[in-house]
Amino acid sequence: MPTATSDDDRDPDLVAVNEGVDVAGELTRPGGLDRERILRGAVDFIDAHGLAALTMRRLGASLGVEAMALYRYVPGREDLLDGVVDMVVETLFVKDDGDDLYIEEHHGWQDYLMRLGHGIRRIALAHPSVFPLVASRPPAAPWVRPPLRSLRLVESFLGTLTEGGFSDQAAVAAYRAYSSFLLGHLLLEVTQLGAQVSLLDQPEGDPEAQRKTDLSVFPNLLRTEQLLSLDKSAAEFEDALENLLDRLERVLHEAQTSDGEVADLA
Amino acid sequence: MPTATSDDDRDPDLVAVNEGVDVAGELTRPGGLDRERILRGAVDFIDAHGLAALTMRRLGASLGVEAMALYRYVPGREDLLDGVVDMVVETLFVKDDGDDLYIEEHHGWQDYLMRLGHGIRRIALAHPSVFPLVASRPPAAPWVRPPLRSLRLVESFLGTLTEGGFSDQAAVAAYRAYSSFLLGHLLLEVTQLGAQVSLLDQPEGDPEAQRKTDLSVFPNLLRTEQLLSLDKSAAEFEDALENLLDRLERVLHEAQTSDGEVADLA
DNA sequence: ACCTGAACACCGTTCAAGT
DNA sequence: ACCTGAACACCGTTCAAGT
Numbered sequence: 001m002p003t004a005t006s007d008d009d010r011d012p013d014l015v016a017v018n019e020g021v022d023v024a025g026e027l028t029r030p031g032g033l034d035r036e037r038i039l040r041g042a043v044d045f046i047d048a049h050g051l052a053a054l055t056m057r058r059l060g061a062s063l064g065v066e067a068m069a070l071y072r073y074v075p076g077r078e079d080l081l082d083g084v085v086d087m088v089v090e091t092l093f094v095k096d097d098g099d100d101l102y103i104e105e106h107h108g109w110q111d112y113l114m115r116l117g118h119g120i121r122r123i124a125l126a127h128p129s130v131f132p133l134v135a136s137r138p139p140a141a142p143w144v145r146p147p148l149r150s151l152r153l154v155e156s157f158l159g160t161l162t163e164g165g166f167s168d169q170a171a172v173a174a175y176r177a178y179s180s181f182l183l184g185h186l187l188l189e190v191t192q193l194g195a196q197v198s199l200l201d202q203p204e205g206d207p208e209a210q211r212k213t214d215l216s217v218f219p220n221l222l223r224t225e226q227l228l229s230l231d232k233s234a235a236e237f238e239d240a241l242e243n244l245l246d247r248l249e250r251v252l253h254e255a256q257t258s259d260g261e262v263a264d265l266a
Numbered sequence: 267m268p269t270a271t272s273d274d275d276r277d278p279d280l281v282a283v284n285e286g287v288d289v290a291g292e293l294t295r296p297g298g299l300d301r302e303r304i305l306r307g308a309v310d311f312i313d314a315h316g317l318a319a320l321t322m323r324r325l326g327a328s329l330g331v332e333a334m335a336l337y338r339y340v341p342g343r344e345d346l347l348d349g350v351v352d353m354v355v356e357t358l359f360v361k362d363d364g365d366d367l368y369i370e371e372h373h374g375w376q377d378y379l380m381r382l383g384h385g386i387r388r389i390a391l392a393h394p395s396v397f398p399l400v401a402s403r404p405p406a407a408p409w410v411r412p413p414l415r416s417l418r419l420v421e422s423f424l425g426t427l428t429e430g431g432f433s434d435q436a437a438v439a440a441y442r443a444y445s446s447f448l449l450g451h452l453l454l455e456v457t458q459l460g461a462q463v464s465l466l467d468q469p470e471g472d473p474e475a476q477r478k479t480d481l482s483v484f485p486n487l488l489r490t491e492q493l494l495s496l497d498k499s500a501a502e503f504e505d506a507l508e509n510l511l512d513r514l515e516r517v518l519h520e521a522q523t524s525d526g527e528v529a530d531l532a
Numbered sequence: 533a534c535c536t537g538a539a540c541a542c543c544g545t546t547c548a549a550g551t
Numbered sequence: 552a553c554c555t556g557a558a559c560a561c562c563g564t565t566c567a568a569g570t
Binding site: 158168177182214227243 | 398401402404405407408409411412417418420421424425428434435437438439441442443445446447448449450451453454457458460461462480481484485486487489490491493494495498502506509513
């Protein structure tokens with residue numbers, strides 16, 4: 001146990017979360033609180049224990065401090081959750097070593113939309129318990145559409161499509177269509193991830209028999225149960241993304257040749 | 267005030283919610299609690315005060331009862347929320363007078379998917395504060411995909427498409443594509459509804475100036491701000507639904523003629 | 533049979549007090 | 552300057568007691 005304080009009467013389960021080694025490879029508590037350290041701690045906590053378990057008091061404990069100390073750096077719980085969302089989304093703009101999804105090194109708008117989609121998906125799968133927060137927190141502005149929750153991101157989206165030949169209307173319509181595609185797919189994907197583990201958590205007295213009997217009233221469900229249980233999320237994501245790109249391309253070319261009204265593509 | 271109890275020292279704001287006349291046109295408290303009455307009260311409460319405001323104690327008060335009384339009919343808060351979701355979704359199957367969206371009187375699978383989409387959208391817009399719950403509550407089974415959260419609904423979905431000529435694989439793939447389309451669109455639509463009202467709620471010292479200055483760093487945002495603020499949700503929903511139906515139709519016909527593998531449409 | 537009062541453990545948040 | 556102890560109002564939930 002590195003540099004442990006002498007009066008260590010804290011919950012060992014919570015302390016363990018944070019006195020290990022974090023993602024960046026540094027010790028998590030080399031003295032001194034910090035807004036960023038708190039947000040990072042909150043992300044780690046949610047990843048480890050789920051969103052419902054996050055309280056100010058427990059977060060404080062996991063950082064080796066009383067809950068009250070957090071209020072010096074964070075106005076309150078709501079603001080903290082907003083900060084968590086921001087922090088996780090900003091990950092898009094940091095370039096990992098050998099990152100072939102780095103969003104700012106794109107070649108054309110199609111490549112940009114591919115990188116963006118895969119980038120957000122990577123975030124969702126890396127933090128499945130945080131993603132529902134990204135999906136449903138009330139946005140700062142009415143036109144900030146989850147999961148694309150960053151002015152910088154929306155700006156680069158619109159800029160890239162405009163450079164690619166989209167009119168302002170078409171770029172905005174594309175932004176809308178793209179964000180709802182991403183939100184639907186990724187939220188369902190992380191929801192299903194959560195459902196898988198919660199099933200393993202409750203091994204109660206033969207739940208199989210009970211569930212099967214219920215299904216007997218639903219012949220189509222019963223017949224396709226195997227198919228329904230297959231997880232094809234990755235392939236479906238690729239297909240839907242590709243389909244969306246095709247659709248956008250079609251709109252773009254129609255606009256360039258016939259100059260018809262194209263705002264209503266979404 | 268009809269049939270008021272004599273010792274009326276309750277919060278008048280909460281009482282007002284429930285001693286009025288409810289959707290069905292009946293007095294809300296003609297004696298006696300009931301699981302269904304509680305769930306209905308919870309829906310009304312969330313519609314009126316938002317999800318965050320719903321506590322067992324306040325819900326009890328709105329029903330003219332102490333919180334503890336609820337536990338005779340509802341195992342706990344989590345189960346209550348599940349019940350709320352079920353109740354709201356079941357609305358699909360009740361036929362209102364002159365209801366042209368009634369899902370069981372469909373003509374062919376395209377008509378069915380239109381009725382279903384518009385029906386769920388009507389629910390989302392009628393209960394925008396409840397819909398995030400419909401979207402993100404952990405499903406009962408891994409293959410229950412929000413917002414289509416009802417065995418009965420999934421059964422009728424698969425049955426209708428199968429009757430329409432879809433193979434089991436194609437029907438399941440259609441179910442997946444359709445649910446993620448619905449979830450993305452409707453969750454974004456109700457989120458934006460929430461964002462609109464929350465902006466009106468906080469008329470602080472000239473927030474305009476501050477926000478505009480932030481935007482000046484984002485030229486594309488600044489230029490398209492008007493376009494971004496337009497609400498075209500209804501038209502976008504129709505377009506996306508139509509596009510999805512076209513896609514499914516294409517898959518169906520390809521399968522009927524060439525007999526190629528079609529499972530990966532989603 | 534149905535509801536309530538009192539109680540328990542836990543929340544978010546404030547603030548004077550400690551170091 | 553930074554953290555804590557004590558306190559407040561509020562939670563979900565249990566259970567013996569009332570009617």
